[in-house]
Structure formats: structure tokens, C-alpha cells
Amino acid sequence: GAVVSQHPSWVICKSGTSVKIECRSLDFQATTMFWYRQFPKQSLMLMATSNEGSKATYEQGVEKDKFLINHASLTLSTLTVTSAHPEDSSFYICSAAGLGLADYNEQFFGPGTRLTVL
Amino acid sequence: QQQVKQSPQSLIVQKGGISIINCAYENTAFDYFPWYQQFPGKGPALLIAIRPDVSEKKEGRFTISFNKSAKQFSLHIMDSQPGDSATYFCAASWAGNQFYFGTGTSLTVIP
Numbered sequence: 001g002a003v004v005s006q007h008p009s010w011v012i013c014k015s016g017t018s019v020k021i022e023c024r025s026l027d028f029q030a031t032t033m034f035w036y037r038q039f040p041k042q043s044l045m046l047m048a049t050s051n052e053g054s055k056a057t058y059e060q061g062v063e064k065d066k067f068l069i070n071h072a073s074l075t076l077s078t079l080t081v082t083s084a085h086p087e088d089s090s091f092y093i094c095s096a097a098g099l100g101l102a103d104y105n106e107q108f109f110g111p112g113t114r115l116t117v118l
Numbered sequence: 119q120q121q122v123k124q125s126p127q128s129l130i131v132q133k134g135g136i137s138i139i140n141c142a143y144e145n146t147a148f149d150y151f152p153w154y155q156q157f158p159g160k161g162p163a164l165l166i167a168i169r170p171d172v173s174e175k176k177e178g179r180f181t182i183s184f185n186k187s188a189k190q191f192s193l194h195i196m197d198s199q200p201g202d203s204a205t206y207f208c209a210a211s212w213a214g215n216q217f218y219f220g221t222g223t224s225l226t227v228i229p
Contacts, residue, residue: 043220093161105150106167107152107164
């Protein structure tokens with residue numbers, strides 16, 4: 001399958017700081033990227049959908065000023081958690097869909113980023 | 119409203135046995151049904167997927183059975199191995215839009 005990378009794999013930061021997470025599609029062009037949040041032993045919760053070159057579409061209840069998403073190229077999307085607080089601690093996962101995949105519905109997931117806010 | 123319902127929440131199977139996880143959906147517009155496997159601390163990995171024009175799809179030890187009239191689909195893992203111990207998620211989507219995930223099934227295969 002296609003490969004999606006995320007960086008960093010884990011990050012610890014102090015409350016009030018901002019953290020940027022990168023999501024890259026390595027072997028295909030990601031026209032759409034999705035950002036998810038996952039709590040322990042729970043399912044994936046979609047935060048936002050971003051299409052390359054367009055503003056992200058946020059799910060209800062997700063603060064777009066707090067979770068800034070940029071999808072400036074067909075291989076890179078970033079999620080910035082601004083003024084992070086302990087309640088933002090979670091596992092953040094991106095997925096990508098796009099050109100060159102066997103099925104246009106396919107989504108390939110990154111390995112996730114564990115964010116811990118102290 | 120949960121778009122995709124998944125059961126059971128957890129499953130324990132003996133090595134060599136068959137693991138069966140079920141999902142049900144409501145939206146008849148869904149046209150793509152994937153299954154993902156997730157190990158702790160890792161992202162989900164696509165296992166196998168099916169479209170509603172096919173009733174069954176098999177890849178190695180993994181088989182999806184699809185019942186369009188009942189709006190149900192299931193994952194069968196044949197000859198289950200301890201290395202299959204993970205959390206499995208079903209999902210559904212239509213026209214390349216967002217995935218609606220099930221709540222997940224924690225599978226434990228005991229030697």
C-alpha cells in the first residue's frame with residue numbers, strides 16, 4: 001500500500017506553547033488529507049478534511065482557531081495545535097487519499113503523533 | 119448517530135480459530151467498506167476493502183462478507199495467529215468522502 005509519514009512521532013510540550021505536526025504522502029499525490037484524534041481504546045474522531053490548496057473543513061465542535069490545518073502541496077499537510085493545554089493531549093493521526101491509488105476511496109494512515117501537554 | 123455499528127467490542131480466539139467481526143450501516147449511499155488493523159501506538163493499516171457490487175472478497179487469511187440487503191458486512195480472519203492480536207475497525211464511505219468508523223474490536227488470539 002501507499003506510504004504516509006508523520007513527524008514527530010511523539011512530542012511533549014508545556015502548556016501554552018504551539019506544536020506543529022507534519023503529514024506527508026511519500027509515494028502518491030494526496031489531493032485530500034484527513035486529521036483524526038484518537039483517545040485510548042476509542043475509535044478515530046475526524047477533526048477536519050483538507051483539500052490541497054483549499055481551506056480545511058472542520059467537524060462540528062473542533063475549534064479551527066486552535067487546530068490550524070494547512071495543505072499547501074500535494075504531499076504535505078500540517079496540523080498546528082496553538083496554545084496547547086493538557087486536555088489537548090492525545091494521539092493525532094493523519095490519513096491521505098488521492099491520485100495514483102488503486103481506488104479513489106482508499107485512505108492510507110500515518111503512524112500517528114503522541115502529543116503530551118504538561 | 120452512529121453511522122456504522124461494530125460488534126463485538128472485544129473478542130478472544132484460540133490460535134488457529136476463526137475470528138469474526140461484524141458491522142452494520144444505515145446509509146445506503148455508502149459504496150466503499152474497508153477494514154483497518156491497528157496495533158497500540160500505531161496508525162491504522164488498511165487490511166482489505168469491498169464495494170457493494172461484490173458479496174465476498176478474500177485476501178490471504180482475511181475475507182470480507184457483504185450483505186447489501188441486510189446492510190451488514192463482516193471480517194473473517196481464518197487460522198488466527200497471536201500476531202493478529204490488534205484492534206480492528208470497519209468503516210464506510212461514499213464518493214471518496216470522509217470515513218465513518220465503527221467503534222473498534224479488540225482481538226486477542228491466545229496460543
